[in-house]
Amino acid sequence: MFLTQGLAVNEKGHLTIGGCDTTELAAAYGTPLYVMDEQVIRDALKEYVRSMKEFYPQGGRIAYASKACCFLEMYRIAGEEGAGADVASAGELYTALQAGFPADRLYFHGNNKPAGELRMALEAGVGRIVVDNLPELHRLSAVARELGCTADILLRVTPGIDAHTHSFIRTGQIDSKFGLTMENGDALAAVREAAAMKEISLRGIHCHIGSQIFDAEPFIHAAEVLLDFLSDVRTQTGLAMKEMSLGGGFGIAYTAEDQPRPYSEYMAMVSGALKKKAEALDYPLPFIILEPGRSIAAPAGITLYTVGGVKNIPGVRTYISVDGGMADNPRYALYQAEYTVAAASRMNDPVACQATIAGRCCESGDMLQENVSLPDMDSGDLLAVLATGAYNYSMSSNYNRLPRPAVVMVKNGESRVVVRGETYDDLIRNDI
Numbered sequence: 439m440f441l442t443q444g445l446a447v448n449e450k451g452h453l454t455i456g457g458c459d460t461t462e463l464a465a466a467y468g469t470p471l472y473v474m475d476e477q478v479i480r481d482a483l484k485e486y487v488r489s490m491k492e493f494y495p496q497g498g499r500i501a502y503a504s505k506a507c508c509f510l511e512m513y514r515i516a517g518e519e520g521a522g523a524d525v526a527s528a529g530e531l532y533t534a535l536q537a538g539f540p541a542d543r544l545y546f547h548g549n550n551k552p553a554g555e556l557r558m559a560l561e562a563g564v565g566r567i568v569v570d571n572l573p574e575l576h577r578l579s580a581v582a583r584e585l586g587c588t589a590d591i592l593l594r595v596t597p598g599i600d601a602h603t604h605s606f607i608r609t610g611q612i613d614s615k616f617g618l619t620m621e622n623g624d625a626l627a628a629v630r631e632a633a634a635m636k637e638i639s640l641r642g643i644h645c646h647i648g649s650q651i652f653d654a655e656p657f658i659h660a661a662e663v664l665l666d667f668l669s670d671v672r673t674q675t676g677l678a679m680k681e682m683s684l685g686g687g688f689g690i691a692y693t694a695e696d697q698p699r700p701y702s703e704y705m706a707m708v709s710g711a712l713k714k715k716a717e718a719l720d721y722p723l724p725f726i727i728l729e730p731g732r733s734i735a736a737p738a739g740i741t742l743y744t745v746g747g748v749k750n751i752p753g754v755r756t757y758i759s760v761d762g763g764m765a766d767n768p769r770y771a772l773y774q775a776e777y778t779v780a781a782a783s784r785m786n787d788p789v790a791c792q793a794t795i796a797g798r799c800c801e802s803g804d805m806l807q808e809n810v811s812l813p814d815m816d817s818g819d820l821l822a823v824l825a826t827g828a829y830n831y832s833m834s835s836n837y838n839r840l841p842r843p844a845v846v847m848v849k850n851g852e853s854r855v856v857v858r859g860e861t862y863d864d865l866i867r868n869d870i
C-alpha cells in the first residue's frame with residue numbers, strides 16, 4: 439500500500455513511524471494522537487535549502503510557511519535548518535519569537551493585519567512585512583512613524599494565475615481577497631505610493647498562487663510575470679526592486695495517485711526561467727524567497743485513532759467510528775480532502791471492506807474519509823491517517839469540547855511530546 443516517507447511495517451504487522459511502533463505510541467500517549475517524524479521535516483527543509491543554493495546561487499531564502507503546522511519545536515527545527523519563516527498573525531509571530539527564532543528571518547503575512555499586530559512586528563524587528571493592500575500600507579506607515587522606525591516591506595500582488603487547483607485554496611487569480619491586482623494598475627499605484635513614504639522601505643514584491651500544485655508551469659509563469667512587473671516598475675518609476683517572493687504551494691502525495699516532482703526540479707526550472715527572463719529584460723537577478731508550508735510539514739505527520747465500533751448498513755455502507763474527527767482534522771469536512779488511511783494494527787491483513795471513517799462530533803458531515811479499503815476492523819484496533827502534518831493540528835478546534843490531542847515527535851526509534859494534549863482544565867481556562 440501507499441506509505442509516506444518514514445513509515446514502514448514491522449514483523450508484528452504494525453505500522454511504524456520513525457522507527458516507533460504506532461501501537462506502542464498509542465498505548466504510551468493515548469489517541470487521538472498527532473505523530474510527526476522529525477527526520478522527514480528536516481530532510482524536506484534541507485532539500486529546499488540545498489537546492490536553492492545549488493540552482494540559484496544568486497541568492498534566495500526558504501521561508502517555512504508556519505501556518506501549516508505551528509508550535510515552538512517547528513520553529514526551532516526550521517531555524518536550525520537555516521530557513522526563515524512566514525507568520526500570518528501576532529499569535530504565530532509570538533510563538534516564533536518565544537522559540538527564539540531570529541526575527542530578521544521572519545516574513546509577516548496576512549490580508550488584514552491590525553495596527554497592534556503591525557506594531558508588535560516592527561518592535562520585534564521582523565525581516566519583512568508583506569503588505570497586502572493600501573489601507574494596510576497606510577496603517578503600517580502610521581505605526582512606523584509613531585515608533586520612529588522604517589518598515590521593510592514587500593507588496594503582495596495578484597498576478598492573475600489560475601493554478602488549476604481546488605477553488606477553496608486558490609489564491610493567485612484575479613478574484614481573490616489577497617493582494618493588489620496587477621491587471622488594473624492597482625499594484626503599480628501602490629508601488630508609487632509606498633516608494634514615496636519615508637517610513638517605508640519598499641524591498642520587493644510577493645505573490646502566492648495557491649496550494650497543492652503539482653505542475654511547475656504556474657510557478658514558472660508567476661516568476662516571469664513578477665519579473666516583468668519589476669522591470670515595468672523600473673521603466674516607469676526608476677525604482678529597481680531587488681526581492682521577489684514566489685510564495686508556497688508545492689503539492690505533496692496524500693494518496694498513491696499524487697505524484698509530486700522533487701523540489702529541486704521546481705527550483706531548477708524556476709531559476710532557469712528567471713535567468714532567461716532577467717537577461718531578456720536586462721534586469722539584475724533578484725533575491726528570491728520561496729515559502730513552502732504543506733510540503734515541509736504534511737508528509738512528516740500521521741494521526742492515530744482508536745476504533746470504537748463498526749456499523750454495517752447492508753447495501754448502504756460500513757461506518758468505522760474513531761475517537762477523533764473534524765475537531766482534530768477538519769479538512770475532509772471542509773473540502774473533501776483526500777487521505778490514505780491505514781489499518782495501523784493490522785497492516786498485513788487482507789482487504790475485507792470499503793468503509794467510511796466517521797468522527798465522533800455531532801455533525802453528520804464529520805468524516806475523515808470515505809471509500810477506504812480496509813481489513814476487518816474491531817473495536818480497539820488502531821487506524822492511521824497519513825500525511826496529516828500540515829493544516830491538521832494548526833486547523834484543529836475544540837468543537838464538542840474535545841481537547842486537542844498531543845503532538846509527539848519521533849526520530850530514530852525515540853519519541854517525545856512536543857505539544858502536550860489539552861486537559862479538561864485547559865478547556866475551561868478562559869470561562870468565567
Ligand SMILES: *Cc1c(COP(=O)(O)O)cnc(C)c1O
Pocket residue numbers: 503505506524547646648649650685686687688729730731732733
Ligand atoms: C499558505 C501560504 C503559504 C504556504 O502554502 P503551502 O501550500 O502550504 O506550501 C506560503 N505563502 C503564503 C503567503 C501563504 O498564505
